Amino acid sequence: xxxxxxxxxxxIAFIEYLRSEKRYSPHTITAYRNDLKQFFEYLExxxxxxxxxxxxxxxxxxxxxxxxMKEKKDPRSVKRKISTLKAxxxxxxxxxxxxxxxMVHVVSPKTGKKLPVYIEQKxxxxxxRHMEFPEDWDGKTEKLVLLLFYHTGIRLSELINIRExxxxxGQKSIKVMGxxxxxxxxxxxxxxxxxxxxxxxxxxxxxxxxxxxxxVRGNGKKLYPKYVYLAVxxxxxxVTTVRKKSPHILRHTFATHLTNLGAELNAxxxxxxxxxxxxxxxxxxxxxxxxxxxxxxxxxxx
Numbered sequence: 588x589x590x591x592x593x594x595x596x597x598x599i600a601f602i603e604y605l606r607s608e609k610r611y612s613p614h615t616i617t618a619y620r621n622d623l624k625q626f627f628e629y630l631e632x633x634x635x636x637x638x639x640x641x642x643x644x645x646x647x648x649x650x651x652x653x654x655x656m657k658e659k660k661d662p663r664s665v666k667r668k669i670s671t672l673k674a675x676x677x678x679x680x681x682x683x684x685x686x687x688x689x690m691v692h693v694v695s696p697k698t699g700k701k702l703p704v705y706i707e708q709k710x711x712x713x714x715x716r717h718m719e720f721p722e723d724w725d726g727k728t729e730k731l732v733l734l735l736f737y738h739t740g741i742r743l744s745e746l747i748n749i750r751e752x753x754x755x756x757g758q759k760s761i762k763v764m765g766x767x768x769x770x771x772x773x774x775x776x777x778x779x780x781x782x783x784x785x786x787x788x789x790x791x792x793x794x795x796x797x798x799x800x801x802x803v804r805g806n807g808k809k810l811y812p813k814y815v816y817l818a819v820x821x822x823x824x825x826v827t828t829v830r831k832k833s834p835h836i837l838r839h840t841f842a843t844h845l846t847n848l849g850a851e852l853n854a855x856x857x858x859x860x861x862x863x864x865x866x867x868x869x870x871x872x873x874x875x876x877x878x879x880x881x882x883x884x885x886x887x888x889x
Contacts, residue, residue, distance in 0.1 A: 612766060622671035707827070738841075739858075740859055743835070746815065746834070747812065758772075760775060820833070841858075
């Protein structure tokens, strides 16, 4: 007979495994937790008696997925939830709690390939060559934030956690701690290093400024995600009409501009900190689309 348990207990060990062994980011862990919470709450609502993980059948999962599709959930969201359950049951097998995964016959919904949104080069030129940034501390910080995103392609979490000692002026590089604690070295331009040096000089005059983290607010404390989101949105709104104006768009822009100008895909993969080349290949589609547009505009028979 199946055993009853509280809805959060079946996945506490799995979440801890993601945190301590896989070293996933807090954002990723929250996504896993929310998916599992939603799944077990569905089981609690729909099953006469709550099954333990070993008693969960493919029918339970297919029923939940059908319910999600009825609610017209984005297929990409459903696909992610399936990936969450696959990882969860793989962990249960590893722990000896489940003998066989119920995910074998569960098929992910088809999703169309979505090309990364990016900022056109003429718009980034406008942003960095013609935009007037305020002379106050926020202006200095916001300018450096935008430059770092575009020059390095780093993630938001990586940016706010850059420390002063991770900038190597001699080697012209920045050391970044990426997903899963993976370290990578990103080469940077003399121009960007000059901006960082000027920022550091000004920071010495800022009362109570944190000398550990590179980027700080006017009160001297390190940046937080919403501060960065708002800064990026503010300035991108002045130069582009793309719908999304987030820090990740600048990461896409960095990668797209590199591939459009002929950068080797494996090099772009290393710069972005991708674990798989498949994740980087999506940027080649933007390059192909750009070539198609050039062909249509320039070829007399297009």
